[in-house]
Amino acid sequence: MLTAKRQALMLNSARSKPFSGLYSHCLQSAYSSSHGQGRREAELLAAWRRQVGSALRWALGLLREGWSAAGASGAMAPRGERKKMVSILASQCSYVTGQRLRRAQQIGQLYNNLYSERSRRSLFTNLWRKFQSRHSGSGKLVVAFAAVFMWDEEKIHDEELQRCVNDFRDVDSLMEEKQLGRAPVSSEEHHRHGNVWELVMDQCSFRLWRRPIPGTHLYQYRVYGTYTDVTPRQFFNVQLDTEYRKKWDELVIKLEVVERDEASGSEVVHWVTHFPYPMYSRDYLYIRRYHVDQKNNTMVLLSRAVEHPHVPEHPNCVRVKSYESQMVIKPHRSFDENGFDYLLTYSDDPQTVFPRYCVSWMMSSGMPDFLDKLHAAAVRAKNMEIKIKDYISVRSSENMETKQLQHSESKDSSCNSQQMDYA
Numbered sequence: 001m002l003t004a005k006r007q008a009l010m011l012n013s014a015r016s017k018p019f020s021g022l023y024s025h026c027l028q029s030a031y032s033s034s035h036g037q038g039r040r041e042a043e044l045l046a047a048w049r050r051q052v053g054s055a056l057r058w059a060l061g062l063l064r065e066g067w068s069a070a071g072a073s074g075a076m077a078p079r080g081e082r083k084k085m086v087s088i089l090a091s092q093c094s095y096v097t098g099q100r101l102r103r104a105q106q107i108g109q110l111y112n113n114l115y116s117e118r119s120r121r122s123l124f125t126n127l128w129r130k131f132q133s134r135h136s137g138s139g140k141l142v143v144a145f146a147a148v149f150m151w152d153e154e155k156i157h158d159e160e161l162q163r164c165v166n167d168f169r170d171v172d173s174l175m176e177e178k179q180l181g182r183a184p185v186s187s188e189e190h191h192r193h194g195n196v197w198e199l200v201m202d203q204c205s206f207r208l209w210r211r212p213i214p215g216t217h218l219y220q221y222r223v224y225g226t227y228t229d230v231t232p233r234q235f236f237n238v239q240l241d242t243e244y245r246k247k248w249d250e251l252v253i254k255l256e257v258v259e260r261d262e263a264s265g266s267e268v269v270h271w272v273t274h275f276p277y278p279m280y281s282r283d284y285l286y287i288r289r290y291h292v293d294q295k296n297n298t299m300v301l302l303s304r305a306v307e308h309p310h311v312p313e314h315p316n317c318v319r320v321k322s323y324e325s326q327m328v329i330k331p332h333r334s335f336d337e338n339g340f341d342y343l344l345t346y347s348d349d350p351q352t353v354f355p356r357y358c359v360s361w362m363m364s365s366g367m368p369d370f371l372d373k374l375h376a377a378a379v380r381a382k383n384m385e386i387k388i389k390d391y392i393s394v395r396s397s398e399n400m401e402t403k404q405l406q407h408s409e410s411k412d413s414s415c416n417s418q419q420m421d422y423a
Helices: 003-013 019-033 041-073 077-115 117-134 139-145 159-179 189-193 232-240 241-247 356-385 391-422
Strands: 197-204 205-210 219-227 252-262 266-273 281-293 298-303 317-320 323-331 341-346
Touching: 003 391, 077 117, 077 241, 117 197, 117 298, 139 159, 139 189, 159 219, 159 323, 159 341, 205 317, 205 356, 219 356, 232 241, 232 281, 232 298, 232 323, 232 356, 241 252, 241 356
Parallel strands: 281 317
Antiparallel strands: 197 205, 205 219, 219 341, 252 266, 266 281, 281 298, 298 323, 323 341
């Protein structure tokens, strides 16, 4: 009896609050601090509040049941004192847990004020790796769910491909007007057409523009050019063939397809490339999707950066998390005859510490150099008859097989329905 009273006094010495009132206070303070972040954050906070509250109520209910069972099996303390002890213990657990949640919210707010989004992401990634290495046995189920790439969320939609085609049509019509002498190609002309593209380089085979990316010190680049000594099919396949690129691009350290989506034909590609000494190599992880429109005689290849659970960041490389590339090809006659026009739109953040004009010079000179290498590789593959995977034919055959399979399934279902009607 004396021991029970002493425990009750020790527990009562800490300040206690009602269960519902405590969590309302803590989570309302978290809501008020993040109210300016929008309605979505408030809804997520409310859902989290309900989950935490239900989980703790369930745990305390189990605790009460266990205490009652222990008392029924022969405990010496009277029933009233047991109920009082359970109530004190529940209040104490509620108070301690609320303080922990409040401190976690304050720490999160502090890191939000001190670090940028990229730094916070890197910090939490490192903490997750340490936790995963220490608790690999108990966290296998969580890792299994986390190691799944969400294709529905990260996939490239048809609207994005169509937007690339529309951009090509706008630039192509502008080039036709220039050839007819109706409009000069300059930065003012682009601005008058609703763009802010600045003409950087004007060569006989291509033209290069750029425009600033809002909120950054970077530029987005656009190249419009023409080749007459290689077929569109060959030029298109050379860009997609990862094995052949390892041969003609000496900067490639690693280039492989991580995962494919058979439904959309998309691929997740991991690309590691050299960077000028003494900087670290750059690490690209991106999703790409291509489409060949036989009716409108166009080819589209779109790539942009993603994150994949199977390819974490490497300490010896710098992950480029902002990257996008769009290539549209328009044959002059057909896919297998020489001659085509192309439009390449490109942007990335290599995360360098150089001044803006240095990065701009590197990109302005690097894009024409890459296109020259790509063109030379396509010509070399054509002249030397290097075997390259024909992605256009493969995609067409896959579509034909899918249509045949759907047709056979529909035919079988109609036959089954007729048999059921007859029966």
